[in-house]
Amino acid sequence: MKMTLRQLEVFEAVARQGQVSRAADELGMTGPAASMALGELEKQLSVRLFERIGNRLKLNAQGSQLLPLVTEFLHQAEKIEGLFSARSSVLAGELKVGASTTIGNFLLAKSAVAFGQQHSETLVDVSIHNTTKVIEQVADFDVELGFIEGHCIDRRLTVTPWHKDSLKVFCHPAHPLAGKLVSVEDVRGQPWVLREEGSGTREVFVNAAHDLGLHPEARFCFSTADAIKLAVKQGAGLGVLSQLALERELARRELGLVEIEGLSLTRQFFLIRHKSRQPTALAEAFVAFCKRFFDIRP
Numbered sequence: 001m002k003m004t005l006r007q008l009e010v011f012e013a014v015a016r017q018g019q020v021s022r023a024a025d026e027l028g029m030t031g032p033a034a035s036m037a038l039g040e041l042e043k044q045l046s047v048r049l050f051e052r053i054g055n056r057l058k059l060n061a062q063g064s065q066l067l068p069l070v071t072e073f074l075h076q077a078e079k080i081e082g083l084f085s086a087r088s089s090v091l092a093g094e095l096k097v098g099a100s101t102t103i104g105n106f107l108l109a110k111s112a113v114a115f116g117q118q119h120s121e122t123l124v125d126v127s128i129h130n131t132t133k134v135i136e137q138v139a140d141f142d143v144e145l146g147f148i149e150g151h152c153i154d155r156r157l158t159v160t161p162w163h164k165d166s167l168k169v170f171c172h173p174a175h176p177l178a179g180k181l182v183s184v185e186d187v188r189g190q191p192w193v194l195r196e197e198g199s200g201t202r203e204v205f206v207n208a209a210h211d212l213g214l215h216p217e218a219r220f221c222f223s224t225a226d227a228i229k230l231a232v233k234q235g236a237g238l239g240v241l242s243q244l245a246l247e248r249e250l251a252r253r254e255l256g257l258v259e260i261e262g263l264s265l266t267r268q269f270f271l272i273r274h275k276s277r278q279p280t281a282l283a284e285a286f287v288a289f290c291k292r293f294f295d296i297r298p
Contacts, residue, residue, distance in 0.1 A: 007040060008073060010034050012067065047062045048062065097112070098129065098133070099134065099146070099147040102165070111286075115289050135152050145283055159270050166242070167243070168240070168257055169238055169263070170238070170258065173254065184263075191217065201240065201241060204265065209263065214260075
């Protein structure tokens, strides 16, 4: 069987319009071409699909049985076109995204839901890991987009600045350093509660601290922001996290900030992609949506 998409489009249009000429106009075809396409379809199926009543065509039993199948097929074909055509207004399908912890939990969790609400035929699947793992996911083609907090030197990937963030040093609200501007000497020897190795948050903090001659020792390491905040609340030491992860606790005065002279903890988030992977329309639309959603400026 060699039915064509055009034959099915003609059949569906004739079923709605009731006339071949009107269907041809709708599809941008000549009347004879549309009539030939419909005739070829009936020949291949070995059935008549319409009965002529006056100057109109009405679906017969066979045509009525075929119509919902063709309508669904054309809808699926439109979805396929939407996946791979940047010019198509239809967005559909699943987009796999990898995100490091802070970005995934505090940024993409919001934008993925908002994007899905605006484009109901899409699903943005966000997997959350540390920076090292996200780089690995993109390099192995497990995800199309990666959003990371640390640096990436993998030559297989393109790295684009995406968003800015600021890390904060924090402590128990009753800690002697809470709410103070302190020197490097004031925090030397303090115990620290840090993210695990491979975390972008840890990488940025440790590098900035080393530039000041401060070599923080991790007394405890955890892979989640909640675990770090809980440990600091228990008096385990000083912690470092994105300000995005601390907003609620600071507003409730459950934690206190410590400002260290000369310590710059502003950091850049990055978008990574594989150089050998052609971007899909869905991925491009999601990146553009996030740019507007978070008001990201170049």
